[in-house]
Amino acid sequence: MAAPTKIARLALKYGPVVYTLAQKYGPQVAEQLLRQREPAQRLVSAQRGRTSARRLALRHADSVVDGSLQQVFHAGEAYWVVFSRNEPVGSHPHTNIPYESLLLNADPLRRVRPEELRRTVHLPRRGRR
Template sequence: MARGSGKAVNNLVKLGVKYGPLVYEAVKHGKEPARQLAEREVARANSRRRALEHAHHLVDGSVLTVFDGDQRLFVVFNGDNPVASHPASSKPLASLIEGYDLDKRVRPARDRRRIGPRVKQVGGQGRTLSSPPSSQPSSPPPSSPPSAPPTAGADE
């Protein structure tokens, strides 16, 4: 061991014994709120996903975001009638949506898959590679520009 390093180790042990329990408690208490926040956000995302999936299976389904105190709820509608809330609430649905603008409801996407392949647009006529060409006769392609006149003194 190098000279003086024994003193550093001795100080480290003393500080560890003195402040170790405080550091342990701080780390323990610091992790818990972060874990709870992460769990809450995952539960909220799952509630929204479940509400949209529920609305997707209804004839005229839609979802409205409402608040019950500090908790965010997603109320599922079939037409103009409230059907359920995600997560479940002890309050009646009519009292949850009271005062909210029902025009702010979100309708789930009916089919999220892309129907056809992505294609580039050809030309400026709005035609794509997968669409058939129009039956209108096309104008002849523009002729090439006239060649530049020869410069004086070159190749003479």
């Protein structure tokens, strides 16, 4: 750790330079930070929307008779289509696109039950000593 006298000497030497640069470039730096923040927030909210749609689809598939679900893509967006027996009953996130166009090129063999799709991690238990 630096001695307090050395820190004070450096502050006196470089303080005015740092102060003038902060006055000159401070607003530009603050604006740049705010600009870079918006794309990151959009990415995080989009990711949160995708995971909540998956969670809602799992919950919906649990609530119907012989529920299963399948992830399909339409116009670059991911949708979870929920089935009851072999009939589509819902999609998450909700869309007005008909099920026929969502499932046009979908493989029915890729449909899964909610139990198979849940992400569960089984960690080994610590042994008692």
